[in-house]
Amino acid sequence: MLRTRRGVVAVVAPLIIGLTACAPSAPDSASSSGAAQQITLDVWGWRQEDVAAYKKIFKIYEDAHPGVKVKYVPYKSTEYDTILRTGLADANGPDVAQLRSYGLLQPLVAAGSLVPLGDEVKELGAFPETILDGARGVTDKKVYGVPFAIQTMHVIYNKAILNKHGIAPPTTWDSMIAAFDKLKAAEVTPLAATMTDTWMLPVQQEIFGATTYGGHDYLKRMLAGQAKFTDRPWVDSLTTWKGTSKYWGPQFEGTSYTDAQALFTSGKAAMFPGGIWELAAFAKAGPELEMGIFNVPPAPGAAVTEPLVPGFVDGSFGVSAKTPEKAAALDLVRWMASPEFGKAFSKELRQISAVPAVAPEDPLLAQALTAYQANPSPYVTYAYFSGGTPTAWDLASESLSKFALGRSTADQAAKHVQQGIDQWFKPTP
Amino acid sequence: MRRLARRRGGYRANRVAWRWIAAFCLPALLLYGLFVVVPLVTAFYYGLFRWEGIRQGEFVGLGNYGEVLTRYPLSEEIPAALWHNGLFFVGTMAIQNTVGLGLAVLLYRNPRGKRFFQTVFSLPYLISPLIVGYIWSLLLSPSFGPVNFMLRTVGLDSWARPWLGEPDTALPVLILVNAWQWVGGPMLIFLAALGGIPRELEEAAAMDGASAFRTFWSVRFPLLMPAVGVITVLTFIGCFNIFDLVYALGGSDGGPGGAMDVLGLLYYRTAFEGGTNAIGESSALAIMIFALVFGISVVLERVLRRREVTP
Numbered sequence: 038m039l040r041t042r043r044g045v046v047a048v049v050a051p052l053i054i055g056l057t058a059c060a061p062s063a064p065d066s067a068s069s070s071g072a073a074q075q076i077t078l079d080v081w082g083w084r085q086e087d088v089a090a091y092k093k094i095f096k097i098y099e100d101a102h103p104g105v106k107v108k109y110v111p112y113k114s115t116e117y118d119t120i121l122r123t124g125l126a127d128a129n130g131p132d133v134a135q136l137r138s139y140g141l142l143q144p145l146v147a148a149g150s151l152v153p154l155g156d157e158v159k160e161l162g163a164f165p166e167t168i169l170d171g172a173r174g175v176t177d178k179k180v181y182g183v184p185f186a187i188q189t190m191h192v193i194y195n196k197a198i199l200n201k202h203g204i205a206p207p208t209t210w211d212s213m214i215a216a217f218d219k220l221k222a223a224e225v226t227p228l229a230a231t232m233t234d235t236w237m238l239p240v241q242q243e244i245f246g247a248t249t250y251g252g253h254d255y256l257k258r259m260l261a262g263q264a265k266f267t268d269r270p271w272v273d274s275l276t277t278w279k280g281t282s283k284y285w286g287p288q289f290e291g292t293s294y295t296d297a298q299a300l301f302t303s304g305k306a307a308m309f310p311g312g313i314w315e316l317a318a319f320a321k322a323g324p325e326l327e328m329g330i331f332n333v334p335p336a337p338g339a340a341v342t343e344p345l346v347p348g349f350v351d352g353s354f355g356v357s358a359k360t361p362e363k364a365a366a367l368d369l370v371r372w373m374a375s376p377e378f379g380k381a382f383s384k385e386l387r388q389i390s391a392v393p394a395v396a397p398e399d400p401l402l403a404q405a406l407t408a409y410q411a412n413p414s415p416y417v418t419y420a421y422f423s424g425g426t427p428t429a430w431d432l433a434s435e436s437l438s439k440f441a442l443g444r445s446t447a448d449q450a451a452k453h454v455q456q457g458i459d460q461w462f463k464p465t466p
Numbered sequence: 467m468r469r470l471a472r473r474r475g476g477y478r479a480n481r482v483a484w485r486w487i488a489a490f491c492l493p494a495l496l497l498y499g500l501f502v503v504v505p506l507v508t509a510f511y512y513g514l515f516r517w518e519g520i521r522q523g524e525f526v527g528l529g530n531y532g533e534v535l536t537r538y539p540l541s542e543e544i545p546a547a548l549w550h551n552g553l554f555f556v557g558t559m560a561i562q563n564t565v566g567l568g569l570a571v572l573l574y575r576n577p578r579g580k581r582f583f584q585t586v587f588s589l590p591y592l593i594s595p596l597i598v599g600y601i602w603s604l605l606l607s608p609s610f611g612p613v614n615f616m617l618r619t620v621g622l623d624s625w626a627r628p629w630l631g632e633p634d635t636a637l638p639v640l641i642l643v644n645a646w647q648w649v650g651g652p653m654l655i656f657l658a659a660l661g662g663i664p665r666e667l668e669e670a671a672a673m674d675g676a677s678a679f680r681t682f683w684s685v686r687f688p689l690l691m692p693a694v695g696v697i698t699v700l701t702f703i704g705c706f707n708i709f710d711l712v713y714a715l716g717g718s719d720g721g722p723g724g725a726m727d728v729l730g731l732l733y734y735r736t737a738f739e740g741g742t743n744a745i746g747e748s749s750a751l752a753i754m755i756f757a758l759v760f761g762i763s764v765v766l767e768r769v770l771r772r773r774e775v776t777p
Contacts, residue, residue, distance in 0.1 A: 122520045140741070144520075147518040233717065286609075288614075288628040289608075289631075291606070291629060291632070292609060299610065305609070427538075428741070431739065438723050439724075442632070456539075457538055
């Protein structure tokens with residue numbers, strides 16, 4: 038549809054331009070259609086709430102590149118993957134597309150829908166390998182997108198409540214538990230934990246359990262086939278996480294994601310274990326809410342001595358293999374790997390940009406990023422064991438739900454994950 | 467002459483009738499073909515190939531069927547989901563259709579306000595199951611829901627619980643919410659069927675001294691069997707194809723510990739949260755679900771029709 042309309046524009050535009058003499062400035066060198074002086078790049082994405090922000094961000098690019106218009110076309114998040122799969126299959130689809138990371142990216146790579154960016158976007162060389170992992174094809178190891186955001190996981194707390202009860206952000210496991218006890222005694226729910234939306238369970242398990250299994254070191258051994266989900270460290274990390282369940286509030290079994298958010302923003306719960314992406318939503322729901330973040334200190338018997346900050350790549354921007362404006366599209370994603378884009382992205386969307394050396398203006402985001410860079414930990418089930426079916430993330434969501442509800446042991450929960458991925462995962466020794 | 471006229475008339479009538487029948491059936495047949503037969507055949511065809519994203523790969527025959535049935539955890543989720551669908555069907559028959567029949571009998575015997583109650587009981591029909599699901603999940607929320615709040619206010623604290631968060635209560639809640647929405651259906655069908663029973667049969671039973679209970683079970687109920695048959699088959703199809711309400715109440719994972727996981731959700735996860743070969747595997751799963759529902763529906767229909775009596 039859009040292309041057809043653009044085609045009409047291509048035919049009609051010169052006539053009008055000739056009449057009104059308000060021609061755009063010099064045609065872009067990347068222009069392939071010749072007749073058209075104006076290139077419109079469609080960028081598809083799943084963030085309907087970000088349209089206004091992207092308009093501002095892309096304005097910077099448009100100003101520097103006369104003759105190129107960049108349009109953010111959002112789709113409903115839950116339907117986006119299906120729409121994108123079909124959209125990438127023909128030339129009327131997107132020129133540039135927001136891509137999900139890790140396992141969810143793989144079907145698009147397998148279908149050959151994307152342009153590998155390794156040779157095209159030199160700027161990617163400056164990105165850390167663990168960040169590029171989010172945009173890599175698991176079989177060919179090529180990078181297919183420019184990562185745009187890093188998400189980190191912490192315990193988000195309500196400053197007013199902690200101050201009221203004389204609690205400082207904890208630096209040791211024991212002081213954290215003491216803080217939880219104090220809040221509980223004062224009839225404040227310490228942790229607004231999500232239960233019924235099971236995708237949040239692996240998030241919470243990473244936040245509380247990462248130090249128990251040991252983060253990247255353990256992951257490295259898992260990828261090499263020297264360690265498994267069913268080995269002690271990972272199984273124990275489940276127990277560590279569930280050990281906090283008495284602070285999850287009354288009837289936590291029925292708490293949904295939105296319930297948990299509301300418990301926190303309404304001040305009924307003091308803390309929310311979750312991703313840094315919550316900040317924007319929390320700020321909107323409670324403009325008065327003053328928030329802080331802390332990272333869970335090493336649990337008793339932890340494999341490390343520092344708190345670990347789990348994080349992952351949220352998504353990337355890739356180029357459709359079918360786009361008729363390939364050169365212009367590549368130009369745009371090259372810009373998306375630049376600090377100029379990173380800064381604008383971080384400022385407008387209140388998120389951590391994946392572009393190296395771009396510090397967020399927001400102090401909480403800056404704190405999150407600094408902590409992540411100092412002690413990064415992987416989001417193991419989501420990021421590294423999601424390249425086959427079933428994904429460890431799905432398996433963990435299911436089995437952690439059963440485990441938290443007391444329907445299975447930690448060993449059974451871990452076995453569920455291992456048994457599922459054993460069917461496709463091949464370690465690389 | 468007369469014979470000829472009749473034959474000619476008959477001939478003409480047949481011919482006209484045939485054309486009219488064709489004219490009336492064709493649009494429906496076209497739509498049926500386009501939206502039912504074509505997707506079904508396509509799904510069957512798609513299920514025979516390996517897919518890489520949206521790219522059709524090599525022919526694998528029944529490979530996807532084998533994959534779906536044997537791959538962990540699907541191999542355990544399919545029987546579990548079937549079991550939940552079965553429980554859902556039994557529960558719905560026991561609650562929704564029994565209550566529907568009860569309401570129908572009450573309204574039939576006491577026609578005052580019949581119209582009003584008919585409308586009231588059928589009103590939830592007008593709401594999308596997704597909305598019904600979201601409304602009920604809000605009502606039942608342990609933190610903010612009015613249901614638990616009410617239970618606590620009247621002193622039933624121990625009854626207040628995370629209804630949709632506990633594996634033991636999730637499926638019964640699903641059955642009740644579903645019944646709440648659809649109870650008007652069986653009620654209307656039973657009401658119509660009750661109206662169709664000749665009065666003299668009931669009068670004869672009364673003359674013979676049969677009690678109201680006896681009259682119901684020995685006279686009315688056997689004559690309601692055609693309605694029971696229709697409702698059973700429709701309930702079966704509805705229960706084995708359920709998706710929207712469960713999704714709204716428990717998400718795509720099927721609620722706490724998968725306690726509400728049903729075939730529809732399993733299909734959804736395979737198709738939209740599956741991996742590279744999602745199209746192949748979900749098509750295979752869809753065909754198996756179709757074969758199951760279709761097969762059992764036909765058998766059910768046969769069995770129930772045999773038990774029908776005519777007045």
